[in-house]
Amino acid sequence: MEIKAIRGFNDILPDEIGKWQFVEKTAREVFEGFGFSEIRIPIAERTELFSRGIGEATDIVEKEMYSFIDKSGNSLTLRPEATASMARAYLEHKLYTFDPVAKLYCIGPMFRYERPQKGRYRQFYQIDAEVFGVGNPMVDAEVILMLIHFLKRVGLEKLELQINSLGCRDCRPRYRDGLKTYLTEKSFRLCEDCQRRLQANPLRIFDCKVQTCQEAIADAPKVIDFICDECDVHFNRVKEYLGMAGLDYILNPRMVRGLDYYTRTAFEVVSYDLGSQNAVTGGGRYDNLFQEIGGLDVPGIGFAIGMERLISLLPKDKEFIRHPDLFIAAPGKETHKEAYRLANQLHVEGIRAEFDYEGKSLKSQMRRADKLKARYVLILGEEELEKGRVVLRNMEDKSQEELSMDNILDILKNKILRG
RNA sequence: GUGAGUGUAGCUCAGGCGGAUAGAGCACUGGGUUGUGGCCCCAGUGGUCGAGGGUUCGAGUCCCUUCACUCACCCCA
Structure with missing residues (x-):
């Protein structure tokens, strides 16, 4: 079980x-x-x-x-x-x-x-x-x-x-006794629970939802009159x-x-x-x-x-879930390792970066980036990487730009931590 | 503690008066596009039908017990 x-x-x-x-x-x-x-x-x-x-x-x-x-x-x-x-x-x-x-x-x-x-x-x-x-x-x-x-x-x-x-x-005991005396005279109109409450805690009868009890207590003395x-x-x-x-x-x-x-x-x-x-x-x-x-x-x-x-009671439409700042998509074997290295560097900088651990297809990785609602996707392609370049895609407006790998950490920090 | 309602896939729910391999949509995985998300199309994974017992040739379906969830009483934040 x-x-x-x-x-x-x-x-x-x-x-x-x-x-x-x-x-x-x-x-x-x-x-x-x-x-x-x-x-x-x-x-x-x-x-x-x-x-x-x-x-x-x-x-x-x-x-x-x-x-x-x-x-x-x-x-x-x-x-x-x-x-x-x-x-x-x-x-x-x-x-x-x-x-x-x-x-x-x-x-x-x-x-x-x-x-x-x-x-x-x-x-x-x-x-x-x-x-x-x-x-x-x-x-x-x-x-x-x-x-x-x-x-x-x-x-x-x-x-x-x-x-x-x-x-x-x-003054509270005085009130309690006064209320009790008042209600005892009307106790025949109280429900079973309230008969019990009358002895244990007469103040609670105010909370009762039974119609006849509400009537019985309608004109009862109030605490404020007794304090x-x-x-x-x-x-x-x-x-x-x-x-x-x-x-x-x-x-x-x-x-x-x-x-x-x-x-x-x-x-x-x-x-x-x-x-x-x-x-x-x-x-x-x-x-x-x-x-x-x-x-x-x-x-x-x-x-x-x-x-x-x-x-x-919190407003339903308000968004409380945090999404990744960046998803690193790396379809190739070598680039996959690079994604791992970069992700760790970004994490240390406080950037919420995610990447695919399984080495799946680019399409699959893009889908995941979309599902996680990542703001940016950094695409580490085999060809670009050989030239020391990467592609940064803005998932919202679909714009892409090619960046140099040399100072990529600073570029990303600027874009993400400020934006 | 009392009462009522509900338990079928991860989620929302179909399953006629008991009948043979238990379904759909969404979600998930893969593909359609050999390197670009959402939409669309195709395929696949996923179930001890809450649990236990009983009736029956046969139970998701009927009966009993039990557990859980939900709402209300009660009580309180």
């Missing part, structure tokens, strides 16, 4: 890698410009980092983690998200001693055991950006601004920014600063986050071209995370971008 990749784990093939490289490169440029530094964190951590950070009762921790016992008996987990690890690294290496404010980003794969679907895989890539050590709402707006700027830079326009406030440790004065002030400031930056947003009082550590500002960017998994990106403030994982009281805010989802 042929061995195949495991379920929900995908290969990213050469014909699509250009998009990935483009997105990563753009993220680095934009984030570095905003003062962020890259950090690389391990792919596995002790399981308790996630169970304490993300929250025992969340779906991620309850049923989606790739956990295993290693040979020394420790429970390890393949990272389902990056924030907890980044916070751990900040604490462990005492990055706050250099500067209490840390702006970090991280690009890499995450792992969650879920049923694969459009925009949802078991190994998926995220671009994460986090700011640790600042509680000021200015940073909330700044992070969102950077995110939107990045999305524009990669060419996405038809997106919707949604924001909400989730309250804090003090404490400090949270209210914070949220108003965030909105003010977003306005100052000229950003359009939609208030979505029903937006809920699935990770327990989120507090106050929560945001999502959704696309209606994505299907069911419509969040390209999501994030928010998490002022309790650091204490949950046993560290100092450090505020934080950040977001994660789903790379697969983002890439599926």
Whole structure:
């Protein structure tokens, strides 16, 4: 039996890698410009980092983690998200001693055991950006601004920014209880799932697509009505600063986050071209995370971008594949060796040169040059080579010129690296 | 974890109510043009029909099991 990749784990093939490289490169440029530094964190951590950070009762921790016992008996987990690890690294290496404010980003794969679907895989890539050590709402707006700027830079326009406030440790439980009381009276109108949600996480009922549940919750109290004065002030400031930056947003009082550590500002960017998994990106403030994982009281805010989802939205017509600059066609035995020698010299100069290894007919080599979309073909014919001359053909406009072999390297460098 | 749909060549898909060597287009290789790509023409390579079992004289086709993919629920980026 042929061995195949495991379920929900995908290969990213050469014909699509250009998009990935483009997105990563753009993220680095934009984030570095905003003062962020890259950090690389391990792919596995002790399981308790996630169970304490993300929250025992969340779906991620309850049923989606790739956990295993290693040979020394420790429970390890393949990272389902990056924030907890980044916070751990900040604490462990005492990055706050250099500067209490840390702006970090991280690009890499995450792992969650879920049923694969459009925009949802078991190994998926995220671009994460986090700011640790600042509680000021200015940073909330700044992070969102950077995110939107990045999305524009990669060419996405038809997106919707949604924001909400989730309250804090003090006011959120009050809201939760209030909502629960309100819905318990109407529980007979809720679907089976929502009956369960009512006990486990009543906020999730906002997400339910069942008609009667939507009706039941239509006039339910909203988080914003319950949040404490400090949270209210914070949220108003965030909105003010977003306005100052000229950003359009939609208030979505029903937006809920699935990770327990989120507090106050929560945001999502959704696309209606994505299907069911419509969040390209999501994030928010998490002022309790650091204490949950046993560290100092450090505020934080950040977001994660789903790379697969983002890439599926990239303009289809844009060309991301790199083609050879030059194809060296050498139909004869001796010229074949010359092609090898020249190709290697060109590679050292950073010129993407290709040639035929099999010694096939000129026609066959020309066909291959065409298929690979080479810009130029250098024809090394037996007769010309004896005279020390070669033919350079421009594949686009079909023009040809005969050149001397003596300084061919310089000529090609001039033509290709400048053109 | 639940539901629905789909698995035939590298890709997209035909294969009537079970019948003899399983097809097409594209792609690939070679040739038509002894040294010049795309278009055209000709030829060739390529399949355990997802896997396992069953029914039958006979299974790509019918039945069961299983696996994978897709979409949705759920959940989230």
